[in-house]
Amino acid sequence: MLSSYSLRLPKVVFAGEHATEKIAGIVGELGATQAVLFTDAGLRKIGIADAACAALEQTGCKVSIIDDIPAEPTYAAVQHAVDELKRLGADVIVGVGGGSVMDTAKLASVAATDAYSVHDLLADPSQVSKQLPTIMVPTTAGTGAEATPNAIVAVPEEELKVGIVSDALISDYVILDADMIKNLPRPIAASTGIDALCHAIECYTSTKANPFSDTFALEAFDLIVNNIECACDDPEAMDAKRAMQVASFYAGIAITSSGTTAVHALSYPLGGKYHVAHGVSNAILLMPVMHFNEPVIRGRLAAAYDRAITGDATTDEQKSAAVIERMDQIVRHLDIPKKLDELGIHDVPVDELAKAGMKVTRLLSNNMREVTYEDAKAIYQQVM
Structure with a gap:
């Protein structure tokens, strides 16, 4: 067992019934006016992201949605989402989904800059810095991506998945709402x-x-x-x-x-x-x-x-x-x-x-x- 150790946590965690409604207060506290919500098309189609969208719109915040995130995304797919985020403009990121969605949203929060690309982070994650605050809303009970400093991307040329690890990837806010996983297949x-x-x-x-x-x-x-x-x-x-x-x-x-x-x-x-x-x-x-x-x-x-x-x-x-x-x-x-x-x-x-x-x-x-x-x-x- 280690003789010295540390623990890193999200800033605030909201849990319990209707916890997703807390997004409105978070956005108001941040003074955000433009939000980008990351999810996947399947979740959006069945309405899983609706509660988060409603909470964001309740504040008058402009909401843009990126929902073309594939399962087990490559670093190129994540970079595509990052580029779309930069085009849309945002002052807060909300991730509603499983590990792939949350990892993409987390990487977007540090890669929304011209200083480095997602590919650059594969070799040197130490250069990252948080660019935008994040709110993570997991829709599975498994990956734990809402809590970790890790983001996993596929590297096709190596036929391998690689973890990008940095404290900057830890979510700022986490919402644990069991309604989000009730109908999970x-x-x-x-x-x-x-x-x-x-x-x-x-x-x-x-x-x-x-x-x-x-x-x-x-x-x-x-x-x-x-x-x-x-x-x-x-x-x-x-x-x-x-x-x-x-x-x-x-x-x-x-x-x-x-x-x-x-x-x-x-x-x-x-x-x-x-x-x-x-x-x-x-x-x-x-x-x-x-x-x-x-x-x-x-x-x-x-x-x-x-x-x-x-x-x-x-x-x-x-x-x-x-x-x-x-x-x-x-x-x-x-x-x-x-x-x-x-x-x-x-x-x-x-x-x-x-x-x-x-x-x-x-x-x-x-x-x-x-x-x-x-x-x-x-x-x-x-x-x-």
């Missing part, structure tokens, strides 16, 4: 919920784990394992959905203080090369990585068992095994594929995946057990 609720589960358990078992991150990671893990199935299965289970929304946020906070590990590191090539949804790629790799890490994280998994799981396990070995089995049970219950061939992906070049995965040193360095190239190959081989 089960497959999306499941995959994003598993992403949050991975955030929680990876941050708790990271080399950078510390008392701050542990507080949020353990609470997130507890909330997720005891609510995710109900939240995904029952559209009316609002208490479970609220719990998942808070858990996703907590797991995102844990990332700011700790960091994810080999699950996320090895999932990036699957997203970059095969465009596997981020939560699904994490779910596929969760069991192989947990079993690989188990000998060195057993005590931490046992503590997670004591916090979140009811059972008759008594030894650390039994408790550790029970935690891994519970996570596997959740993935199975949510009908998430566990093998690439279930996604129609065959004849996978394991060597290439391993080489790409080993490039994600930012996250592999957090893994408590060293992952070698041969280890990475063996892990990928298990998910063929």
Whole structure:
């Protein structure tokens, strides 16, 4: 565990019923007159962004909408959105959506300048500075992007996803409104919920784990394992959905203080090369990585068992095994594929995946057990 550590948070978080209405007060406090709302066309079509638009218009603020943000955007797609933002002009950015939308909105808030491009930030994120204040309204309970200093973009020429990380990317304001996730389709609720589960358990078992991150990671893990199935299965289970929304946020906070590990590191090539949804790629790799890490994280998994799981396990070995089995049970219950061939992906070049995965040193360095190239190959081989 680290001997020194820090915690970085959004300035203000509003949560609870009709929390989206708080946007009006935020905009008034900022004195903003021109807002750009980032969302995606699907969410806009079904009216998910309407409440945020209404709150903005209530203040007399001029509202422009950018809704052509693709899932798992490339850095070029993000740059396109940034260029559109600069053309429209704005003094506040509102992101209403999942991780792709929020990451794009966060990057727009720092890249709305001629000093550097999104591509420039891939090589050197230290040059960023916040250009516009941000309000993030997540519409999934999973990515935690509303809390993190990270923005993930695809780099097609490397067949990889890359995280741009800077404190400047942390949202200024966050709105957690369970109405925004009430009608989330089960497959999306499941995959994003598993992403949050991975955030929680990876941050708790990271080399950078510390008392701050542990507080949020353990609470997130507890909330997720005891609510995710109900939240995904029952559209009316609002208490479970609220719990998942808070858990996703907590797991995102844990990332700011700790960091994810080999699950996320090895999932990036699957997203970059095969465009596997981020939560699904994490779910596929969760069991192989947990079993690989188990000998060195057993005590931490046992503590997670004591916090979140009811059972008759008594030894650390039994408790550790029970935690891994519970996570596997959740993935199975949510009908998430566990093998690439279930996604129609065959004849996978394991060597290439391993080489790409080993490039994600930012996250592999957090893994408590060293992952070698041969280890990475063996892990990928298990998910063929």
